[in-house]
Amino acid sequence: MVTNGADLGRLRRINELAVIAAVRESGDLRVAQIAERIGLARTSVGEVVRGLVGHGWLEEKVPVAAGRGRPAHRYRFRASAGHVLGLDIGAHNVRAMLADLDGTVLATVHRVSDPAMPRQERLQTIDRAVSDCLRQAKATTEQVWMSVAATTGWVDREGQILMSGSILDWAGVDLAGHLRALLGAPALVENDSRLAALAEHRRGVGQGVRDLVLLQAGRRTGLGILIDGRLHCGFGYVAGDLSMHRALKWEPAIEYLLFCDASPATGPTGDAVADVLVAAAEGHAGALVAVRRYVREMAIAAAAIASIIDPEVIVLGGSMSKHAGLLLPLLSSELDLLCLRTPELRSSSLGADSAALGAVCLALQHLDAAILNEHGGPLGPLRRPEAFSAASDA
Template structure:
């Protein structure tokens, strides 16, 4: 039996080095799409022999697929590799007062299915949780994906959420405080991440929306409920207790009651859920009373947004939420009010993600958790993916 000298690496060190190299190569392929071996070598910083050895292992374990270019002329065709994004899925949920939305994506973030189930503020907690379960099942069914392939679930919900995934406060839903979303959604052993809906809408804008190039942004989440959220240095800012930018409890701002300005100009027979949209439509048609109501609403929104802008000095303010669809009548008075309140007004943009913005942000959160688990060097060797597991 050979005796290990001081320069001979121990078996444990070699195993850890191997695991490290696997994660580095996997990360390089995921980041580059379908890179060739030379690019993987350059991006990973590893030697070509080590890279090729790891690539062969990851292909055998079904994490990567080797793709060969068509042969042109002499020599071997160039080999490239892609990450098997179809190996698993992530689900993003938006659990709100009036609806539960779900988005199913593959591991590259490509949307495979979306769905919506209606609820109301009076819906009981167990029924709202059941609606979330059904929305997830709807998405997997529509995409033809077995639920076992859902590796992670992200959930956004109205109110304040603690780090354990439990709702601490939810003014919009009477019995929602205390709901253990992480416990309910993670009962099958999945990764589950839970956060406030406005914060996840901001994450979606920074990752997939109009603010992908903005390192710092404030999101004004305007709809039936109003919220603010911050992205700083490209990262979602939750704060110490998950309440960063939550100004709803400050009575001096009066932004929560501001929607009544819009409701007041809609006919009495219009359902409450449709009154703001009716007010925006009337303002769009030139109705003076509706335009005044929109300006009053914008003034209240601007006061809250200016408070965050003064602290953060962001490059961009994004108007998100359901009311972003009324940007043609809302963005101009909002900008005018901000110009009156702020020494420097950031660039204003309206979201283009639509009603699925929170669910998309929740899916981004879930995919981040998948990456963290896959690429963490202390997780042991990457397991082989069997036909059943994918």
């Protein structure tokens, strides 16, 4: 334990942060349990806990009477003190997700949009999705401490959309500025494939993986790269954008599926791509040829990633991940021919909400860094921070 003659306040803060971290990790704990975990005397912990309850960082969990005696007080992090908002703004869909400070999702709203929608209309759709999401969770704008939006294309560090292949009237929109004005809180914008990768790392099939790449595969393609557990965005913020690389972009390969005239045994569903994938899984020879051709193109990109980054895991995300049972063995065989080591291939478990969830995760990461930083004296009341790091850059 570090003691500090000149600045006992700093020591106090370190102990407070240790208590908060222990409680958050376990969900809820008694004072004796906290003391044991962080190696501090029980009386000191009791004092720190009382202070943190007074400042709204911890709250007492309603005790459950269990057998004899008075139940011991249990404490948990007051995650309801603030909220973060995660958005996913694509060509066809707008999603809004509200979560508390522990990332527990309180409400999710989905609205349909259109690639050709004018930007003003899209921004209004976003605004309505946000207010519907807040209403659903009975929350107010003031309770949102930070927002992050996932969107398609090339986004700069300031949250401006520089280029978007799939949303027509979108380049040049200051989306972060729009969200800051809407919510009066810091806002960030990030590429949706990157945020889907972050979500897999924090909440999905990539937990505990150091280097992970998510291949977004569907009508659109994209890459999200985590190195050492952190999003890798690159010097020009374009890391993972294969759109200009003739040999590596595999988005056009979807045409093998679109122009294959195969249907599942139960008949066509109207989703041409899904129909071919299901038919191939059922053994339809023509469908299988089309799928193999598609996978061969995807493998050229995946093998480039495997050869350059050598990640532990590649996660298949996007709408194709529903067909991972068919696709991953084919992809794995192709990769064996194209790289020294084929990474472990996994299928996304988070579905269509993954980018919005990744947005929530990024917001919490920034928020935690702002409210739980190690500088300064004892913690004050838990409240919306004034301004902070990445969000205050903008």
